[in-house]
Amino acid sequence: MPGGKERELRRRISSVQSTKKITRAMELIAATRVVKAMQRADAARPYSRQITSVIENLAAGGAETNHPLLRQADEVKKVGFIVMAGDRGLAGAYNTNPIRAAERQLQGHRTEGKDYALFCVGKKAAAYFAFRNYRVDYDYQGFTDNPSYEDARRIADDVAAAFINGEIDEVELIYTEFISMGTQRVSVRRFLPLEDTAVMAESGGGDAEAAASFEFEPSPDSVLEALLPRYIEARLFGALLDCAASEHANRQRAMKSATDNAEELITKLSRQMNAARQAAITTEIMEIVGGAEALDEGGDGAQAVDLEGMFAQIGAAPESATASDPTNEG
């Protein structure tokens, strides 16, 4: 039946339209969140810069320590992976990229005969690895779009504890680095053991005026020892903030293209619907004309009466209209 196709298309258009409304709203929300996340990442930068600067000064002051976080294992038997992805989907390739990178790293280490431990941040990472029968030792969820320092500390505590008690000998951090609104890159870095303090200071880009000879209280070594756990917390927190900004930026992009696609689909479906409607109208006219012609083959006088009777049968409305007619005429 000709009207059916049109109705079907109309239904599809309205469903695409409501999808578009949703993706559009998500795009706008992500756009405001990405700005906030960027501001938070900026606000957190002075702290890690200052920590690096203190470490730099400590290195210059000749601080030495056998802090367990610096322990270089003679033989690496088990590697920890901190994988940072999001809790929610609909963010383009944001979740899959770091997860794939982590899986590649993990497989690489496996072929060398090393065991692994997974620290999954975000629901998607944990779900991916659990589904593929990896052992997820630690997972953290519920804060990826707006991480607090407490969250970073919780992760750092677990990672440091596992490293210090010798359960794992090395830790790699896989996260999405936020470079700009348009560019985010998956970064795979060695997280533990920490490099030598001198290397740390150099790579951290702290204030480069380590020449002054500092006085330390209680002692350079104990300051360094107290500082190292803070340092790894700050680094993890920085990574979490980068991830949050990347997630929102990716979601904004994904939702923008979804909105654009929806718009395109609506245009296409509207055209189809218009064509279907035209076809239906044409068919109807053809049917009426065809019907009239068929009747025409009968007698001329009888035809007029028959047509009137036909209309009267089709709808009740014309009938009631004719009923009121005589009063007008009278």
Add this chain to the structure above:
Amino acid sequence: MLNVQVVSPESVSYTGKASMVVARTVEGGDIAFQPGHIPFIGILQVWSVVIVKEDGSRDSFAVHRGFVQVSDTDITILSDVSEAKDEIDVVRAERALAEAAQALSADAGDADAAYDKARAEVRIRVAAGE
């Protein structure tokens, strides 16, 4: 004149100029910094940091787990948590103090409770304007 910065992991919570900063380090008791102090790095106790401004007015912060770095005229306080007077919820701090005291009376060796107690105490101190 000192340039003072109080930096927490989430943000820079205070920047300003001061004539003196008083803090308490883990072993050495109270230490005051004035312009021209020798470069210094120290671990801070859970205690208040008092910033004395030029006009003699004071700002104080409750600082938990922090470090102080002094170089030239720059003083940086790095801490996990630093709270100004008006950010402190005294009622909550008092409740925390009572809870911690109770935990300590049950087990005197409870390090967490001792830490909570110290934190609550410094919060109440700072809120009272000391």
